[in-house]
Amino acid sequence: MNEDRIDIKTPEYVSLQFQIAGLGSRTSAxxxxxxxxxxxxxxxxxxxxIISFGQPDFLVFLDLHSYLIAIIIIGLFFINWGYFFAFEYFSGGRTPGKRMMGIRVIQENGHSITLLSSFIRNLLRIIDSLPSGYFLGILMIFFHSKHKRIGDLVAxxxxVHERKTNRKNKLSPIEKEIQARGLSKNDLVVDEWALKSINKQDWKLIQIYSNRFLQLPLKERxxxxxxxxxILFPKLGLDPHEEDLENKLLVIYLILKEEWEYEL
Structure with a gap:
């Protein structure tokens, strides 16, 4: 399966290896x-x-509200297109289908998909679906060396496949500490828009903090x-003067870890 793997060097000069998602997993998703x-x-x-049939004269209702029908049709079009655009951007490149199949969309540099990339990628679904049934997109994914459709090429x-690791019995010291404190990602609600304001430097900061957490003397910690x-709380819409800052930062680490930390 080496032909389905790709090495990506990020702008931070970190080499990452991914398994490319093929036609089967993408079609299933x-x-x-x-x-x-x-x-x-x-x-x-x-x-x-139901609303229409509840009217005294169904045909007259449809005639008088033809503009409403047009609005519903247009609205459904944008909802069906926006479904992929919104989920891929706000859920780290994963629609519900992709999440179930264990695949996600990322940028070629290894970073998470951007708003513009998601917009372009999904806008070009119109071309990939030509002449019907995503025929052109299927051909591109099947024959392209990196299984890309036109939307991927332009955006x-x-x-790629999600990286799955089996480390249930090999928790790091900070993971053991988080587990001992009974913390989880659900302990803190952070808006998706706020998470998008976090950059690589912010992730490195919280990662270093978490890695050194247990070694630091209490006062220094x-x-x-x-x-x-x-530094981080204002970006996430949180009050930096609240109590229980340690636990909140550790929960933020858990939330960001899934998005930023790559398990090779």
Whole structure:
């Protein structure tokens, strides 16, 4: 399977190896997403029909509200397109279908997909779907050396498999500490927009803090905790003067770890 692997050197000169997602996993993810969208579209249609049939004169209602039908059709188009755009940007390159298949979209430099890349990639689904049934996109994914469709080529993105590691019995010291404190990602609610304001330097800062957390003397740890909270909390919409800063920073580490830390 070496032909399905790719080495990427990030702008930070870190070499990452990914397994490229092929036609099978991408098709399966797309089918799952289409089933979700189909259920939503059918639900909207049923609601509209229920409202329509409740009118005294159904045909007159449709004639008088033809503009409403047009708006619903246009709205469904944008919802069906926006589904992929929004999920890929706000969920780290994963739609529900991609998440279930263990794949995600990233940029060619190894970083998370950007707003512009997600927009371009999904806008060009129109071309990839030509002449019908995503025929052109399927051909591109099958024959391209990196399994890219036209949207990926233009947006500079690539679809890869998630890295899965089996480290249940090999927790790092900080992971053991987090587990001992009973902390989880669900302990802190952070807006997705706020998470997008975090950059590589911010991740390195919280990563270094977490790695040195147990080695620092208590007073030094308190000072560092306050300084890092003052830097990161405003970006995440949190108050740096709240109590329990240590636990909050460790939870932030858990939240960012999934997005920024690559397990080779």
């Amino acid at each position: 797309f089918i799952i997403d289409q089933l979700i969208l189909m259920a939503f579209n059918i639900a909207i249609l049923i609601i509209f029909l 500079g993105t690539i679809v 308190e000072v560092m905790t306050k300084k890092i909270a003052e």
